[in-house]
Amino acid sequence: MAGTLAEKVWDAHLVRRGADGSPDLLYVDLHLVHEVTSPQAFEGLRLTGRTVRRPDLTIATEDHNTPTLDIDQPIADLTSRTQIDTLRANAREFGIRLHSLGDADQGIVHVVGPQLGLTMPGLTVVCGDSHTSTHGAFGALAFGIGTSEVEHVLATQTLPLQPFRTMAITVDGALRPGTTAKDIILAVIAKIGTGGGQGYVLEYRGEAIRALSMEARMTICNMSIEAGARAGMIAPDATTFDYLKGRPHAPEGVDWEAAVAYWSTLKSDDDAIFDAEVVLDAAELEPFVTWGTNPGQGLPLSARVPDPADIVDENERVSAARALEYMGLTPGTPLRDIAVDTVFIGSCTNGRIEDLRAVARVVEGKRKADSLRVLVVPGSARVRLQAEAEGLDKVFLDFGAEWRNAGCSMCLGMNPDQLAPGERSASTSNRNFEGRQGKGGRTHLVSPLVAAATAIRGTLSSVADLDDAARILQNA
Amino acid sequence: MEKFTTHTGIGVPLRRSNVDTDQIIPAVYLKRVTRTGFEDALFAAWRGNPEFVLNQPAYAAGSVLVAGSDFGTGSSREHAVWALKDYGFRAVLSTRFGDIFRGNSGKQGLLAAQLAQEDIELIWKVLEENPGTEVTVDLEKKLVTCADIVAPFQVDDYTRWRLLEGLDDIGLTLQHEAEITVFETRRESWRPTTLPAKHLPSVHIEAARPVVPGPAAGTAALV
Numbered sequence: 234m235a236g237t238l239a240e241k242v243w244d245a246h247l248v249r250r251g252a253d254g255s256p257d258l259l260y261v262d263l264h265l266v267h268e269v270t271s272p273q274a275f276e277g278l279r280l281t282g283r284t285v286r287r288p289d290l291t292i293a294t295e296d297h298n299t300p301t302l303d304i305d306q307p308i309a310d311l312t313s314r315t316q317i318d319t320l321r322a323n324a325r326e327f328g329i330r331l332h333s334l335g336d337a338d339q340g341i342v343h344v345v346g347p348q349l350g351l352t353m354p355g356l357t358v359v360c361g362d363s364h365t366s367t368h369g370a371f372g373a374l375a376f377g378i379g380t381s382e383v384e385h386v387l388a389t390q391t392l393p394l395q396p397f398r399t400m401a402i403t404v405d406g407a408l409r410p411g412t413t414a415k416d417i418i419l420a421v422i423a424k425i426g427t428g429g430g431q432g433y434v435l436e437y438r439g440e441a442i443r444a445l446s447m448e449a450r451m452t453i454c455n456m457s458i459e460a461g462a463r464a465g466m467i468a469p470d471a472t473t474f475d476y477l478k479g480r481p482h483a484p485e486g487v488d489w490e491a492a493v494a495y496w497s498t499l500k501s502d503d504d505a506i507f508d509a510e511v512v513l514d515a516a517e518l519e520p521f522v523t524w525g526t527n528p529g530q531g532l533p534l535s536a537r538v539p540d541p542a543d544i545v546d547e548n549e550r551v552s553a554a555r556a557l558e559y560m561g562l563t564p565g566t567p568l569r570d571i572a573v574d575t576v577f578i579g580s581c582t583n584g585r586i587e588d589l590r591a592v593a594r595v596v597e598g599k600r601k602a603d604s605l606r607v608l609v610v611p612g613s614a615r616v617r618l619q620a621e622a623e624g625l626d627k628v629f630l631d632f633g634a635e636w637r638n639a640g641c642s643m644c645l646g647m648n649p650d651q652l653a654p655g656e657r658s659a660s661t662s663n664r665n666f667e668g669r670q671g672k673g674g675r676t677h678l679v680s681p682l683v684a685a686a687t688a689i690r691g692t693l694s695s696v697a698d699l700d701d702a703a704r705i706l707q708n709a
Numbered sequence: 710m711e712k713f714t715t716h717t718g719i720g721v722p723l724r725r726s727n728v729d730t731d732q733i734i735p736a737v738y739l740k741r742v743t744r745t746g747f748e749d750a751l752f753a754a755w756r757g758n759p760e761f762v763l764n765q766p767a768y769a770a771g772s773v774l775v776a777g778s779d780f781g782t783g784s785s786r787e788h789a790v791w792a793l794k795d796y797g798f799r800a801v802l803s804t805r806f807g808d809i810f811r812g813n814s815g816k817q818g819l820l821a822a823q824l825a826q827e828d829i830e831l832i833w834k835v836l837e838e839n840p841g842t843e844v845t846v847d848l849e850k851k852l853v854t855c856a857d858i859v860a861p862f863q864v865d866d867y868t869r870w871r872l873l874e875g876l877d878d879i880g881l882t883l884q885h886e887a888e889i890t891v892f893e894t895r896r897e898s899w900r901p902t903t904l905p906a907k908h909l910p911s912v913h914i915e916a917a918r919p920v921v922p923g924p925a926a927g928t929a930a931l932v
Binding site for chain 2: 248249251254255256258260262263269270272273276277281283286288289290291292297298301302303304305306310312313315316319330335336337338339349350351353356361362363377378379380381382384385388389390391393395427428431432458459461462463481482484488489491492495527548551552555614615617618635636637638645646647664666667668669672
């Protein structure tokens with residue numbers, strides 16, 4: 234029977250099929266762990282006398298709480314330090330590999346997995362973090378789970394799951410210069426809404442997706458959850474295999490041959506039936522920014538702040554009015570006129586080396602606007618090392634940006650990197666929820682290119698707004 | 710897990726849609742390593758506002774939350790469910806839930822019941838006109854009762870069964886441990902293991918330092 238990519242990966246992991254409405258039991262290939270959603274799971278194991286079934290399929294990093302300054306000093310925030318210490322103790326007790334702060338392989342769990350070559354096509358990958366969908370860029374079925382499920386996977390290496398529905402998101406055409414994967418996914422979310430993907434695995438396909446690098450594909454899959462979907466996937470191809478080859482945990486020799494042969498079968502059959510389909514034309518996309526307090530409240534940068542009075546649906550109208558009040562915005566204001574206080578470049582959405590290169594290309598030889606601060610936070614310590622090897626750190630420092638150590642940082646403000654109340658950011662992260670980057674903070678989600686241009690001009694801007702736009706876009 | 714058959718308690722109208730888990734419990738409260746004691750963190754950003762529904766005495770002891778659409782979207786944090794439970798909620802009614810939140814609720818004995826929008830509107834009206842009105846959520850019959858409103862709700866059959874029986878998921882799965890072991894023997898050798906650990910050579914990571922504030926901030930001011 235014809236099948237979708239998601240169904241093929243699902244079927245390959247069936248330990249047992251559920252009957253009479255009970256869920257299927259799926260095997261988990263790779264379990265990623267971090268400090269925030271794991272302490273209660275380990276405690277649960279201790280209380281029930283259970284152990285970790287497969288420490289060799291489990292890996293942990295410290296990312297959410299870690300400071301991005303003075304990482305060689307004890308963590309100043311005592312509750313953060315306790316949570317990190319708890320993870321270290323649990324990793325020791327249960328024999329789990331942990332990359333701690335200061336280690337060259339520390340970083341955001343969704344950046345570390347792929348760079349180590351642990352994330353591969355055809356795997357099931359889970360983590361107590363909703364942005365686990367990132368790993369779907371490789372053609373893995375990857376999704377976030379809650380702490381009870383973390384405990385379940387630690388104890389059994391499986392999860393009971395009801396089958397997902399499937400949605401094809403076809404992005405035809407070619408992106409225009411200055412637009413990026415981030416603009417694609419923000420446009421997708423604006424189109425289907427923050428609940429549009431609920432219950433679905435999204436499969437991104439089409440010419441524009443095929444043309445993307447692995448890192449750009451990760452940006453897209455990363456934000457599937459912001460459309461309500463548990464997972465997003467992209468069929469593996471030569472781009473995927475080239476990215477993986479030679480990475481520390483990539484298969485070698487005959488294993489590599491066998492893997493590539495199998496991975497090459499991992500695509501939706503031509504006559505596979507999706508439960509829903511959405512089509513977008515990449516050539517029509519402009520740089521996209523959010524104006525509200527959920528990732529679906531976004532518009533092209535050339536637009537104006539919407540007027541809630543024009544919104545027909547009552548729920549959306551109320552939600553938009555509340556969002557504008559929180560964001561301190563007036564309907565009709567051109568988005569380009571919005572001044573920001575902070576530019577944050579980083580996160581599991583846009584904290585990889587290509588993102589930093591894109592920003593550096595825009596800001597090289599310039600100075601940031603005096604009115605704002607710029608934080609550049611690499612997604613992992615290896616990304617930081619790579620950027621330094623390429624001299625990007627110098628570009629950022631000369632620009633007036635702060636060059637930090639790796640972690641989740643201001644994406645969710647669990648460490649000291651936060652917005653002050655009323656402060657406004659242009660952020661390459663994934664969520665513009667109320668208070669996400671600090672209590673009372675106001676977030677506009679943007680691509681790395683828009684973040685860079687905004688840091689130069691002080692207001693939400695695209696590369697096209699810069700004097701040297703032609704030069705930058707030509708070299709892109 | 711505690712069994713859930715039927716529950717009656719004060720209904721709390723939360724007239725907001727898209728209440729994501731960052732609103733239910735902000736990230737700053739996720740640093741704790743315990744599983745209880747999150748009641749103070751529930752809706753923390755709104756609790757300072759005297760107008761907020763839980764700050765009104767008639768609703769303060771509520772145990773059935775009646776929310777707008779797309780409740781519990783966003784972050785996977787199970788702390789959102791713990792905070793609702795620790796506050797005293799036993800059931801949340803909405804037209805649609807975030808997938809992970811709904812799953813987490815089922816694991817923790819918090820009933821996430823899906824109702825039609827018209828029924829949510831009717832219940833809101835009753836609860837707002839007569840604060841303190843009780844709502845009964847009957848999981849066996851899959852019915853919500855509030856004053857003269859009787860509304861059906863949806864919950865998946867498996868979650869319903871587990872809640873009614875108060876069953877522990879891990880215990881259920883371990884009944885199939887032999888099948889898990891058989892599956893593992895078939896696992897292809899190309900599939901990764903995290904141990905023994907492989908990585909590029911270890912390198913010392915320099916600690917970034919704070920930039921000295923002031924007009925000279927920038928590269929020259931690095932300490």
